[in-house]
Amino acid sequence: MAEPVELFCWGGGWDLPSVHTDSLVVLAYVKFSGAKLAVKSIDWTWRTITASVPQLHYEGTTVTEPTQILNFLRKQRFNADFELTAKQGADTMAYIALLEEKLRPTLLHTFWVDAENYANLTRPWFTSHSPFPLNFFVPGRQASLALSRILLTKAESPLLNITEVEGKIYSEAKECLNLLSHRLGNFHFFFGDTPTSLDAFVFGHIAPLFKAPLPSGQLQKHLNQLDNLCQFCNAILKNYFTDPPAEKRMDCSPTANHDPVDANLQKLTQLVNKESNLIEKMDDNLRSSPQHRPHRHETKPLALAGERISTPP
Amino acid sequence: MSLAAEAFVSQIAAAEPWPENATLYQPLKEDQILLSDSASSLAVQTFLRMCGLPVLVSCRANAEYMSPSGKVPFIHVGNQVVSELGPIVQFTKAKGHSLSDGLDDVQRAEMKAYMELVNNMLLTAELYIQWCDDHTATEISRPRYSSPYSWPLNHILAYQKQWEVRRKMNAIGWSGKSLEQVYEDVSQCCQALSQRLGTQPYFFSKQPTELDALVFGHLFTILTTQLTNDELAEKVKSYTNLLSFCHRIEQTYFKEHERESQSGSSRHSKGSLP
Numbered sequence: 031m032a033e034p035v036e037l038f039c040w041g042g043g044w045d046l047p048s049v050h051t052d053s054l055v056v057l058a059y060v061k062f063s064g065a066k067l068a069v070k071s072i073d074w075t076w077r078t079i080t081a082s083v084p085q086l087h088y089e090g091t092t093v094t095e096p097t098q099i100l101n102f103l104r105k106q107r108f109n110a111d112f113e114l115t116a117k118q119g120a121d122t123m124a125y126i127a128l129l130e131e132k133l134r135p136t137l138l139h140t141f142w143v144d145a146e147n148y149a150n151l152t153r154p155w156f157t158s159h160s161p162f163p164l165n166f167f168v169p170g171r172q173a174s175l176a177l178s179r180i181l182l183t184k185a186e187s188p189l190l191n192i193t194e195v196e197g198k199i200y201s202e203a204k205e206c207l208n209l210l211s212h213r214l215g216n217f218h219f220f221f222g223d224t225p226t227s228l229d230a231f232v233f234g235h236i237a238p239l240f241k242a243p244l245p246s247g248q249l250q251k252h253l254n255q256l257d258n259l260c261q262f263c264n265a266i267l268k269n270y271f272t273d274p275p276a277e278k279r280m281d282c283s284p285t286a287n288h289d290p291v292d293a294n295l296q297k298l299t300q301l302v303n304k305e306s307n308l309i310e311k312m313d314d315n316l317r318s319s320p321q322h323r324p325h326r327h328e329t330k331p332l333a334l335a336g337e338r339i340s341t342p343p
Numbered sequence: 344m345s346l347a348a349e350a351f352v353s354q355i356a357a358a359e360p361w362p363e364n365a366t367l368y369q370p371l372k373e374d375q376i377l378l379s380d381s382a383s384s385l386a387v388q389t390f391l392r393m394c395g396l397p398v399l400v401s402c403r404a405n406a407e408y409m410s411p412s413g414k415v416p417f418i419h420v421g422n423q424v425v426s427e428l429g430p431i432v433q434f435t436k437a438k439g440h441s442l443s444d445g446l447d448d449v450q451r452a453e454m455k456a457y458m459e460l461v462n463n464m465l466l467t468a469e470l471y472i473q474w475c476d477d478h479t480a481t482e483i484s485r486p487r488y489s490s491p492y493s494w495p496l497n498h499i500l501a502y503q504k505q506w507e508v509r510r511k512m513n514a515i516g517w518s519g520k521s522l523e524q525v526y527e528d529v530s531q532c533c534q535a536l537s538q539r540l541g542t543q544p545y546f547f548s549k550q551p552t553e554l555d556a557l558v559f560g561h562l563f564t565i566l567t568t569q570l571t572n573d574e575l576a577e578k579v580k581s582y583t584n585l586l587s588f589c590h591r592i593e594q595t596y597f598k599e600h601e602r603e604s605q606s607g608s609s610r611h612s613k614g615s616l617p
Binding site for chain 1: 448449451452453455456457459460462463464510511514515516531532534535536538539541
């Protein structure tokens with residue numbers, strides 16, 4: 031390619047390279063496939079309201095939407111799905127559809143419609159990352175788009191009321207997370223040991239939910255109980271999104287070329303993570319278990335009382 | 344419905360066996376029903392046949408308004424009304440009939456994912472072609488949808504439905520797509536289904552599941568419905584294992600029904616598979 035290819039995304043925050051799901055999907059795929067792009071953040075520019083993010087600019091043409099961008103990158107021979115069989119390719123399409131239908135409405139709700147999260151986390155972040163005078167309009171527009179999407183796709187037609195839909199979409203999202211967890215099992219990635227486009231999509235959807243400091247996050251709590259998905263996120267962040275000088279021991283993080291990851295070190299890190307997760311979980315269980323501490327009933331965490339859905343299998 | 348209400352309904356459902364007079368309601372077959380509704384209705388009928396549960400099909404002009412969620416088809420069983428394939432599958436499961444019990448967790452995840460793929464791509468494409476493509480909407484969808492009603496109600500209802508569907512397409516980002524892109528998406532979806540099916544008789548090898556019912560419902564309807572052009576049907580026909588899959592299910596579950604209803608096949612539907 032003669033000219034550099036430019037990718038416009040929302041900027042980073044909350045320990046992530048980008049806070050926007052679609053941008054994250056494309057960024058992850060770019061890392062997995064080793065494509066060389068110039069990533070430009072649209073924060074504090076007029077593109078926050080004019081552009082549909084993420085956007086790829088190449089020799090005058092513009093490509094939007096994650097699936098189109100991934101297709102474009104594949105045509106330029108940056109293909110992370112090279113080793114997949116036909117059936118695995120079909121599975122990829124199916125799981126991406128599952129994410130779009132079941133998980134995305136709930137993610138939109140969690141970040142844009144839930145009043146506490148929107149007022150305390152999402153709106154301040156987007157307002158602070160938009161230029162004046164757009165900072166008055168950008169979050170509100172996104173929020174109304176999110177609300178209309180949820181209502182039009184999920185609400186039953188005479189009852190266009192968000193509260194009735196909430197229970198349904200949250201339970202569907204939890205089921206979706208459980209299904210993803212079952213499918214991932216004990217593997218590093220969804221199709222063996224190398225990440226593919228499905229891993230990029232799952233990462234893009236789950237990472238903001240995992241990392242954002244949400245004030246009211248019942249879905250986040252559910253995600254934290256699914257250890258393998260949490261480790262999946264952490265592994266991708268560590269291996270593909272940390273800069274080499276920042277990590278002294280992890281000199282194996284590949285940047286734009288396919289350096290082989292030090293498998294032993296990765297396994298050790300994951301084991302340590304798993305251990306600490308298990309210990310935390312045990313500690314939580316012990317603290318909240320009623321039969322062991324009957325006289326400390328009044329200090330039982332409120333979160334447990336509010337849980338309608340039991341822990342996943 | 345809230346979760347507590349759903350659990351309560353399941354409990355009530357589990358109490359009674361499947362009655363003989365269960366009825367499935369859909370819009371009028373000859374004049375009114377459209378491609379997407381016909382596909383959903385056929386999927387539900389196929390699912391119930393696969394479970395071996397008898398159901399009478401009743402065609403009503405106001406089926407959409409009778410339905411609790413506004414979507415057809417819906418079934419009336421005992422004193423409960425359930426609409427759409429997902430809740431109907433859960434309802435029959437509560438009554439003790441299930442096709443997917445033999446699947447393990449990973450397979451169940453795959454099945455749900457593929458069902459979402461069909462809903463996301465095929466159903467949305469059908470809705471797009473019916474209501475967002477001006478030619479089809481003017482020639483077929485609006486006249487058929489409003490045929491039971493007199494002027495001016497027919498115009499009002501048809502345009503209202505079209506506006507609703509276009510709003511939905513806008514919300515999910517399909518309004519920017521051209522017709523060719525939609526056909527391309529359908530083709531990719533069929534390719535994925537074809538690759539998943541491979542040479543097996545059903546998607547999960549031995550036994551049919553709700554995924555087979557859903558795929559059959561959509562593909563059979565696409566193949567046997569006459570639209571303004573045949574491009575959609577051609578896209579499906581290019582995958583031979585999907586064609587033989589449809590033939591097989593038609594032969595297994597609908598043979599007697601087809602023989603009875605041959606005389607009643609409408610101008611809109613071409614009857615059995617070519």
